[in-house]
Amino acid sequence: MDRQVVWTIFGKEMLDLLRDRKTLIGTFLIPLVVIPFVFFLLSMSYSNVEKEARxxxxxxxxxxxxxxxxxxxxxxxxxxxxxxxxxxxxxxxxxxxxxxxxxxxxxxxxxxxxxxxxxxxxxxxxxxxxxxxxxxxxxxxxxxxxxxxxxxxxxxxxxIKPIETTYENAASDERQTGGMLAGIIPLMVVLSLASGGVAAATDLVAGEKERGTLESLLTTPIAANQILTAKLLAVMVMSCISATASLLSLSFVFRLGPLKVDGTVLSFGFLSPASLAVLAATIVLLAALFAGLELTLSTVAKSFKEGQTYMTGVVILAMIPSYMLMPIHPVDIPALYYVLPVFNGVALCKEAFYGAVDPLHTLVGLGTSLLYVSVVIAATARLFRREGAVVRW
Amino acid sequence: MIEVNQVSKRFGNIAAVRNVTFSVSSGEVYGLLGENGAGKTTTMRMMATILQPTEGDIRIGGFSVRTQPVEVRRRIGILFGGDVGLYNRLTARENIAYFGRLYGLTGARLDQRIDQLSRMLHMEAFIDRRVGGFSRGMKQKVAIARTLVHDPDVILLDEPTTGLDVTAANMFRRMVAMLREEGKTILFSSHNMGEIEKLCSRIAIIHKGSLRYAGTVAALRERCGMNDLDDIFMAMVEEGGR
CATH class of the missing domain: 3.40.1710.10 (abc type-2 transporter like domain)
Incomplete structure (x- = not known):
């Protein structure tokens, strides 16, 4: 595969996407501004009610x-x-x-x-x-x-009280912060990964089909796989940017204080090099999985609007495991979840934030994720090569 | 240069093109005539390797669209009518440069080619503006430049003057005449008889996916015993409809 061509298409896709208001709002504005704002309002409202009650x-x-x-x-x-x-x-x-x-x-x-x-x-x-x-x-x-x-x-x-008990919290500040974040952060990260690429994926295939630009692109001496690779990379980058923006904005919200557990000093020391590596690998694989699914749906869609409708399914697919795993403590996650798609990513995220990365879980979770990503990308590539899927007549 | 040999294309049960055969010589401007939905665009798309023929083959510059699609694509430039397929959020220069790079042009060679096309098509005033706000005529100029950026031997123009005003359509016809002078092989599809007569030495008439005529305009007039091309076309269409 000619990498230079892939980078040329990728560079153009990124330039095009970063000039699109819809994409910018979905990828940057919502995670960076709306999420912290909503959290801040919720926490302020909660603390006001508590203050008035006292x-x-x-x-x-x-x-x-x-x-x-x-x-x-x-x-x-x-x-x-x-x-x-x-x-x-x-x-x-x-x-x-x-x-x-x-x-x-x-x-x-x-x-x-x-x-x-x-x-x-x-x-x-x-x-x-x-x-x-x-x-x-x-x-x-x-x-x-x-x-x-x-x-x-x-x-x-x-x-009447012969035994005096003293309790000491064995969890360090890092562990307490990680435990608190392990509940909410994987949910936000996975939802951001799924939703962050939606606008890009819809625009890059269904949108291009509608505008006739994909047809022009297919008349150049470029293989369909090269075009798909570049588009996949662009959607993945937008998803990862959205997830990173969510992480940054949530860290900011937690540092503001209102959501902190009493007596807990917020510390990100739980993010060891190992947990950061697991987190990064998990995010990249989830981004690839969602990008593959979104590009498949965008290829199937006959119009931009139809593509947008189909994308709701991907976001729901991300929401189900995220919400199901949200209340479960990382040490209590059933083994099956490390094998199921998306569930495995959410489970690994939780472990990483809790600072309790299990090598076997990591191996199984990342291995199965890689398998799912390969299957989805192969299916997308197969679909993308079909003339009826990418050209309107 | 272009050989269309017994080509058919079916979409499910619908036969869009049926057993069409014609050839275009090197340096010739050839007209492809037909009503909307006659099969002109499907034929063009098969030439551009976007669609594959269900039966038959097309060879461009000696290369088969079936077995050597990349070699075919290197040698052609295609301009679609109607929606010209430009990236609205990119400038005219960025649009042209993007396609130039995909054909392997880089650096000073690409810059010089863009400047040359910009002068040729009088685009200097808007070459660095985003395409989204352009008029139809301006967009068509950018699309032409994009089609010609890699200096292709074969140019496929699919109803290129659709939606253009009189001035823009005239400019376009002058440009086709200029490309003919340069020795380019041009296949020009249209349903405008006058336009085809002005530009093309030979024509093919397609009706409901089938070829009705392939040859010179003079021979067609002689065969039908009429002078007006519109009348000739209508007679052939009605004959085909019976």
Missing amino acids: AYVPIAVTGTSKLVDHLRSQPGVRILSPDRPAEALQAGELRAIVTIPDHFDQALRSGGSARLHVAYDNTNQKSVYAKSVIDSAVQQYSSDIVSMRLRQAGLSAEA
Whole structure:
């Protein structure tokens, strides 16, 4: 194969694509601007709700007890007395209603137990937070009662809590960051790889067929395989650019802070040379697989619009494994997933981000990916050589 | 230079071209006449190796479109009418240079050829502008330059004046006459009889995929006993329809 010709076509395709507004928006603007913006808005909205929930916790209390003093001592708690508490709770004016039965304190002082009723709205995050505040006050009051009973019985606090447990998180900051990123990043990377090449693949075959430029290209002394190779490379590059842009924008979002887990220092130390190599190989093979599929569909399509419709299938194909694997911890990924197409790429991405690259998984995952890529590219090349697929009549 | 030998092309059950035979000599401008859908473009596409004949063969410069398609493509330049197939996001120069490189032209040789074509077709004013905003006539000039960039021996022009205004069509006909002077072999398809008569020494008439006539215009007039080419064409088409 004359490589110079492939580079000539590739260079032209890249120049053409980088001057196309649709491609630029799909490849750069969405990953670099829209994704961080959406994440930022979501995180800001979440932290605002949390801030408001902590700052003002209006609750209604019926009945009397020392528990009310504990409730009042909780930060943000205001005891209100609306005429219709149930309606106020529904309307969000109250976050919870605490109903204290008669003789509540008397029953507790006499060594018995008492039942407390708390009404809250599980669909309202602020009401759920109020429930946790009430739990905390009840816990404090219960501790007072237990301490009093133990004193009366001549026992110390250790009598009912003989074992003191201390917990230490074994995961390093790198591991915690990687674990957190292993959930979301493979999803974003795989979706970017699938969607980043869509505009390019549609334009480079279905679009060229529609505009008549592919026909002109086929009259030059260039083999169809050389044309396909150059187009495949161009689509792969656009996919990889889109995935890299997604990675960069997500790193930026995570560095901004709102999504960080409390107490975790964001660290990218989990990306060892080995995991970076696995990640790079996985991304390239996934990009080749998606590019092959997208070019096949674009070749089958009779028009640009038809091509766009077919491309939805590729994005869905990427979404299914990404979402299925998203909640699974890297060490719990079933062995079968390292063999299935796209699943294997997502699984390897998760391992790479978790910093736990398994050589056998890598071998199987990359090997099967290479096989799928070869099959798809061979099928695309076969289709591309068929006169009916690339020329409109 | 061009030998079309008992060529047929079928798309499924539809016969687009049936047993067509004619030949074009070196340095000749040959007209291919026919209504829309007669099979002219399919014949041109087979010559350009985009489509393969179902039966028969075409030889260009001695090379078979079936067995030596790359050699055939090296020797031809094809210009399609209607949609001229240019890259709208590239400049005129980039469009021409891209095709030049695909034919193996590089460096100063390519630059000189582009400058030469730009002067010849009066494109200096817009050679470095993107093609997307061009008029039909300007696009056609760029497409001609792209077709000629590698200085092909054989030029296939498939309804090249379709959609052009009178001035642009005249410019185009002058250019074909100039290429004829240079000794190029030109196959010119059209459904415009006057245009064909002005440019071509011999013609072939295709109707519903079959060849109705191949020879000189004078012999055709003598055979039909009519002088007006439009009348002759209509008579042949009606005869073919019966």
